[in-house]
Amino acid sequence: MEEIREQVQEVFREVFEDSTLLLNAQMTAEDVEGWDSLAHINLIIAIEKRLKVKFATAEISRLKEDGANVGSMLELVARKRKLSQ
Amino acid sequence: MSVASLQFVAALLLLSAVFFYLPGSQWRQGLLAVCNAAFLYLLIPNGASWVALGLFLLSGYAVAWLLRKWPSHMLLSAYLVALVAAFLIMRKYEFVTANLPDSIAAHAVSIVGLSYMLFRQVHFLVDAIQGQIERLSLWAYVNYQLNLFTLLSGPIQRYQDFYDRWKELGPVLEDGHAVRRAHFRLLIGLIKLAFIAAFFMSLYQRSAQALIQADGGASALGQYAAIGHFLGVLYFYPIYLYLNFSGYCDIVIAGALLVGMKLPENFDKPYLARNVIDFWTRFHRTLGFWIRDYLFLPLYKGIAERWPRRADSLAFLCYFVAFFIAGVWHGPTANFVVYGLLQAIGVSAAKIWERHLLKRHGRAGLRQYLQSSRVRAVAIAGTLHFEFISILFFPADIPTVVQMLRTAFRAVA
Numbered sequence: 498m499e500e501i502r503e504q505v506q507e508v509f510r511e512v513f514e515d516s517t518l519l520l521n522a523q524m525t526a527e528d529v530e531g532w533d534s535l536a537h538i539n540l541i542i543a544i545e546k547r548l549k550v551k552f553a554t555a556e557i558s559r560l561k562e563d564g565a566n567v568g569s570m571l572e573l574v575a576r577k578r579k580l581s582q
Numbered sequence: 583m584s585v586a587s588l589q590f591v592a593a594l595l596l597l598s599a600v601f602f603y604l605p606g607s608q609w610r611q612g613l614l615a616v617c618n619a620a621f622l623y624l625l626i627p628n629g630a631s632w633v634a635l636g637l638f639l640l641s642g643y644a645v646a647w648l649l650r651k652w653p654s655h656m657l658l659s660a661y662l663v664a665l666v667a668a669f670l671i672m673r674k675y676e677f678v679t680a681n682l683p684d685s686i687a688a689h690a691v692s693i694v695g696l697s698y699m700l701f702r703q704v705h706f707l708v709d710a711i712q713g714q715i716e717r718l719s720l721w722a723y724v725n726y727q728l729n730l731f732t733l734l735s736g737p738i739q740r741y742q743d744f745y746d747r748w749k750e751l752g753p754v755l756e757d758g759h760a761v762r763r764a765h766f767r768l769l770i771g772l773i774k775l776a777f778i779a780a781f782f783m784s785l786y787q788r789s790a791q792a793l794i795q796a797d798g799g800a801s802a803l804g805q806y807a808a809i810g811h812f813l814g815v816l817y818f819y820p821i822y823l824y825l826n827f828s829g830y831c832d833i834v835i836a837g838a839l840l841v842g843m844k845l846p847e848n849f850d851k852p853y854l855a856r857n858v859i860d861f862w863t864r865f866h867r868t869l870g871f872w873i874r875d876y877l878f879l880p881l882y883k884g885i886a887e888r889w890p891r892r893a894d895s896l897a898f899l900c901y902f903v904a905f906f907i908a909g910v911w912h913g914p915t916a917n918f919v920v921y922g923l924l925q926a927i928g929v930s931a932a933k934i935w936e937r938h939l940l941k942r943h944g945r946a947g948l949r950q951y952l953q954s955s956r957v958r959a960v961a962i963a964g965t966l967h968f969e970f971i972s973i974l975f976f977p978a979d980i981p982t983v984v985q986m987l988r989t990a991f992r993a994v995a
Binding site: 541 | 714742859875890948
């Protein structure tokens with residue numbers, strides 16, 4: 498999980514152009530400046546590319562809904578990677 | 583039958599009074615299915631419509647079943663093209679029926695809530711091929727599509743959320759206080775829909791009629807009367823629209839709660855939105871989210887994956903395509919296309935402005951700008967008036983709106 502968190506953190510830093518950004522599981526879109534709908538899709542595309550996973554449409558929107566946070570994103574990525582192995 | 587009618591409310595209260603005395607979810611599903619069928623029976627006018635509805639729904643279920651077993655994007659695309667074509671013919675869109683033989687174009691099919699069924703079906707199919715429908719059930723699917731609480735209009739519920747409640751159908755309201763709150767919301771919805779909205783509709787009609795009868799010349803009305811009537815047209819219809827639709831949603835959301843169903847909220851103070859992007863997360867929210875998820879997202883994602891460097895600029899094209907389709911979906915006449923395109927312009931303008939601020943002032947400057955209460959007040963007023971002008975195209979055709987605008991401009995000039 499730590500390896501996934503680090504890789505996703507790198508993607509966040511690239512997409513939001515902030516090299517100091519530190520991810521934690523409780524973080525939400527409210528905590529990251531510029532994390533709007535368009536940036537969310539860019540973020541998903543970059544995660545898909547870097548971590549070789551594929552998100553469904555319903556999952557993409559769920560990851561930005563109220564109650565979702567970086568933790569739920571990391572868990573979903575981990576689950577997808579486990580399934581693909 | 584209208585949801586604002588006494589018969590509907592009486593039937594709903596009767597249903598909710600006996601509903602949880604039934605032993606187990608199967609009996610409750612059965613009773614709710616009977617109510618769905620009875621409600622539909624009152625609204626479907628002829629045999630042709632029943633056959634078309636059956637084909638529409640069963641084909642969607644069958645294709646979703648196939649897509650789960652053998653995910654094929656070619657099958658999905660081919661079915662969606664056929665589905666949309668069938669929708670355009672059934673709803674009698676002029677640009678389609680003009681090219682069809684009279685025997686087909688003049689069909690007698692009339693299905694209430696077909697636009698909403700189409701969007702639910704598209705979501706169901708896309709989620710099915712992407713493995714997001716855990717359990718497929720024809721019984722649940724038909725009741726999802728024909729659910730009396732979402733049949734005629736929004737909110738647009740997702741199948742997964744429907745199924746979560748449907749499979750158990752137990753009480754969702756924890757105590758008597760919550761039940762009384764649901765009853766109160768039902769009453770508020772009725773008052774909004776049957777009285778206040780109806781009052782604003784009559785005010786709008788009076789103003790619109792006066793402007794139209796002036797026939798392009800403000801002099802026939804008098805300068806101040808023309809301006810007054812234009813302001814009436816500009817403000818009364820959006821107020822009516824909000825009260826009518828949010829009142830309707832109050833009734834169906836509260837009614838659904840009384841029988842163990844949870845529908846998504848559809849409004850969140852829409853006329854306090856600070857830009858058009860924000861507006862679509864507040865007004866008819868479930869439609870806004872549907873447009874985002876099933877039109878904008880696949881379009882933009884496809885483009886951004888192929889041409890990542892040009893994605894930022896091509897996002898605007900996606901806004902226009904998505905809102906053009908959303909506009910056409912609202913109705914078969916050209917005024918809805920104008921409405922959709924105006925929304926796309928509004929969304930694009932909000933995005934361009936945000937990028938401009940970001941480039942000029944950086945993240946800190948943008949944050950400061952967004953926190954300013956003065957800026958917020960101006961943004962809310964600007965968005966409100968932009969939306970009110972767009973909504974002029976909702977109840978009237980383009981020549982009528984142009985005529986009303988011309989009369990108002992002449993009066994001001």
